[in-house]
Amino acid sequence: MIETDGGGGGGGEGSGLEMTPETMRRLGYRVVDALVERWSGLREDRAWSGGSRAELEPLLREDPPASGRDAEEVIERALDEVLSRAGRIDHPRFFAFIPSSPTWPSVLADFLAAGFNVFQGTWLESAGPSQVELVVLEWFRRWLDLPEAAGGLLTSGGSAANLVALVAARERAEGSGRPAVYLSDEGHTSLERAARIAGVETEGIRTVGTDARFRLEPGSLDEKLRADRASGWRPLAVCASAGATNTGAVDPLCEVARVCRDHGVWFHVDAAYGGFAVLTDRGRSALEGIGLADSVTLDPHKWLFQPYEAGCVLLRDPRGLDEAFRVLPEYLQDTELGLQEVNFANRGVQLSRSFRALKIWMSVQTFGLSAFREAVGRGIDLALTAEERIRSSASLELLSPASLGIVCFRYRPRGEDRDEDSLEELNVRVQARINEDGFAMMSSTRLAGRYSLRLCILNYRSRRDDVLATLERVEAVGAELAGG
Numbered sequence: 001m002i003e004t005d006g007g008g009g010g011g012g013e014g015s016g017l018e019m020t021p022e023t024m025r026r027l028g029y030r031v032v033d034a035l036v037e038r039w040s041g042l043r044e045d046r047a048w049s050g051g052s053r054a055e056l057e058p059l060l061r062e063d064p065p066a067s068g069r070d071a072e073e074v075i076e077r078a079l080d081e082v083l084s085r086a087g088r089i090d091h092p093r094f095f096a097f098i099p100s101s102p103t104w105p106s107v108l109a110d111f112l113a114a115g116f117n118v119f120q121g122t123w124l125e126s127a128g129p130s131q132v133e134l135v136v137l138e139w140f141r142r143w144l145d146l147p148e149a150a151g152g153l154l155t156s157g158g159s160a161a162n163l164v165a166l167v168a169a170r171e172r173a174e175g176s177g178r179p180a181v182y183l184s185d186e187g188h189t190s191l192e193r194a195a196r197i198a199g200v201e202t203e204g205i206r207t208v209g210t211d212a213r214f215r216l217e218p219g220s221l222d223e224k225l226r227a228d229r230a231s232g233w234r235p236l237a238v239c240a241s242a243g244a245t246n247t248g249a250v251d252p253l254c255e256v257a258r259v260c261r262d263h264g265v266w267f268h269v270d271a272a273y274g275g276f277a278v279l280t281d282r283g284r285s286a287l288e289g290i291g292l293a294d295s296v297t298l299d300p301h302k303w304l305f306q307p308y309e310a311g312c313v314l315l316r317d318p319r320g321l322d323e324a325f326r327v328l329p330e331y332l333q334d335t336e337l338g339l340q341e342v343n344f345a346n347r348g349v350q351l352s353r354s355f356r357a358l359k360i361w362m363s364v365q366t367f368g369l370s371a372f373r374e375a376v377g378r379g380i381d382l383a384l385t386a387e388e389r390i391r392s393s394a395s396l397e398l399l400s401p402a403s404l405g406i407v408c409f410r411y412r413p414r415g416e417d418r419d420e421d422s423l424e425e426l427n428v429r430v431q432a433r434i435n436e437d438g439f440a441m442m443s444s445t446r447l448a449g450r451y452s453l454r455l456c457i458l459n460y461r462s463r464r465d466d467v468l469a470t471l472e473r474v475e476a477v478g479a480e481l482a483g484g
């Protein structure tokens, strides 16, 4: 059973929730061993594992036990019955959605932050950690070329960051009229949700057209803003993508910035997954103009190799966050220190906040920035490798070229004239087969109405062989299913 003995040396006066130092060490080492084992065997493991509700209910449904069980057994059960049944988002052939592959120091940092139970809401309660958050935000600010005064906060993710940005934009918007937000049809759905929460009606979520490469058309944006102002709308913000989730497309940021300036509208850039491409030369030129934004969303838990959760929002003028979010209840009056001492709780929606900056800080300290540049560049390279391989294949059709780690394509049997429905049905089956057998994990999307397979290659572990073998498998499974 659990060895509890009032670890503080209280001689039997400890509560039933304490553990002896020996027990804590033993359990901690067991967890480290389990993690290292998982990480070392990742490439040989399945890229995906899951289970239906019908399977999982009988396995896990139960009342909480009144008295405790053996702690090691509880860990084993969590490993066997729970954690094993989930996608391996960090598997080198997990190419679905937007993958995430944390580094080991960042995982340790989350353990440390939890163990020290840092309350990252006020400076009074977390001086060192708050300073580290400022330092990390300053790194990001410089990477993005935002002005010196820019600042922000770390959030749970891109959705929360987009929400914080749109609320700040709403507070700054002048004039009256029904609020409206502008994004392309490739804009992330979290922006629609954020707009709704920020008080924009469905009709006020204005969709702007895209070009053949899925990039927002600044000309259409300009016309729409003009027409909407004339008919009584109040534009709150324009949201451009720097790495659209479907295709990796980057909107023409400089031109969108100009249109926003002409119309006096807040310019938000959703760079949740794509933003860290600025660490490479190619990414930096693809994202040119990002530094002109009034606000930028970043997701370190995507392309900066951090474990969930870590998002970030930066504002050109961070006072906008204070204006939108600051409160000071009496019971927090002690937390008002100098103006220099930032209370991060006043910059967003959370009061109790975890110490997310530590993982970013520790992993960058450990590996150095050049290792991160190299890892981001590797994703860009591998997506180009995939594009070349698709172009040279007789049975694969490129639907959207490599852009910031994403490539879209489909299987198309050589020499056959299939209609769209038949191609879709075939590709749905190819995708299901590959995901089910666990070799790789791919997701799908729809581009200009066509069902598309999609690879998103962001993992620092992925190698050329992982990408090529996955495409080969698409060809082989496609041929088998098409012929059968």
Ligand SMILES: *Cc1c(COP(=O)(O)O)cnc(C)c1O
Binding pocket: 098, 156, 157, 158, 159, 160, 162, 188, 190, 241, 243, 244, 245, 270, 271, 272, 273, 274, 299, 311
């Ligand atoms: C992932 C993503 C989001 C949402 O971020 P979460 O961290 O999942 O909340 C928003 N925008 C883009 C472009 C994304 O890729």
